[in-house]
Amino acid sequence: MTEVNAIERSPSMLKNYIEITKPRLSIVVVFSSIAGYFLAANTYEWQTLVLLCIGGYFLVGSSNVFNQIIEKDLDALMKRTQNRPLPTGRVSVKNAWIYGVIMALSGIYMLFLINFATAFFGALSILLYAAVYTPLKTRTPLCVFVGAFPGAIPYMLGWVAASGNFGIEPGTLFMLQFFWQFPHFWAIGWMLEDDYKAGGFKMLPTGAADKGTAVQIILYTIWTVMVSLVPVFGVTGDLYMTPYSAVIVGLLGGWFLYYAIKLYKERSNAIAKKLMLVSVSYITLIQIIYVVDKFIR
Known part of the structure; x- marks a missing residue:
């Protein structure tokens, strides 16, 4: 019996496999899908919600597993990630691949049971995140732009799960979460600049935590706030927001x-x-306000 196999048979094995799915991040992403579903649905089916939650978690979790497999050696160089299950050998690369593939296929199948469009966008998010975004992180700061695409899919995925099609409404939700990711991830990149440099990651637009990066953070924050207010003008189909909610959304944007x-x-x-913490609170509250607004108007 190898040392790695002995570790994986330890009582903490389940905890290790849960950890490599990044459960907190995965739950946050699934929450955005649920918000998108409630925004679109006129009648609510618990079967669809269960499939969306479990299937969505499996997809996000598998993306995180593939990401950590690819970055295993680089994670070992950074203080923030050096104690993860893969760099420490608590989970082997072979078993992580098997685990990730099973989760990915299971998640796609569950979303397919909802409708084809949901499964398609879910599969696309895995492909973009693991096969495109992850390898680019050590090559170019444009990785954040590429990564914003799979990162923006979950919010619109809930709408597609409820409606079965892609239109102006899920497109608006996609744009909101797309632009939001730039200030969010650049704030993370800023505060972890030294750690990312140790791992060879190029996360900041100018390559450094400097004035130029700060300017771009402001610009993308403005665009995020502007997109968040678009539904109040009645130009986004069935996605609408009352002026009262728009005031609250505007105040959050100012924050x-x-x-x-x-x-x-x-x-x-x-x-x-x-800024990173505010950005997380901002997008969560926006999603809640959109849903609440639908039910009170």
Whole structure:
């Protein structure tokens, strides 16, 4: 029996396999899909919700598994990731591949049971994340642009699961989450700049936590806020928001933009961390407000 196999048969084996799916991140992503579903559906089917939740988790989890397999040696170089199951050998690469493939195929099948379009976009997100975004992280800062595509799919995926088609409504949800990812991930890249450099990752648009990166964070934050307000103008089909909710969304956008500007002025890791936390709160609250607005109007 090899040392790795002995480790994988330890009582913590289940915890290791859950850990490599990045459960907190995966749950957040599934939450956005659920929000998209409730925005679109006129009648709610618990079977569809269960398939969307489990299938969505499997897809996101498998993407994270593939990401960690590819980056195993680089993760070992960074303090933030060096104790993950793959770099430490608590899970072998071979078993991680098997695990990831089973999760991916199971997730795609579950989404296919909802409708073909949902399965298609789900499979596309895995392909873009694992096969395109992940290899680009050590090559070019454009990786964030590429990664924003699979990262924006889950929010619109819920709408597609409910409606069976892609139109202006899920397209708007896609755009909102697409633009949001730039300030979010650049804030992470800013505060973890040294760690990412140790692993050879090129995450910041200028290659450094500098004034140029801060300017781009502000610009993408503005675009995010602008897209979040588009539904109030009645130009996005069945996706509509009342003026009352738009005021709240606008205030949240101002909160988000405040920290983006503050980062430009102070250019510190402490503010970058606050911006990252604000960005997570912002997108979560926007999703909740959109859904609540639908039910109260």
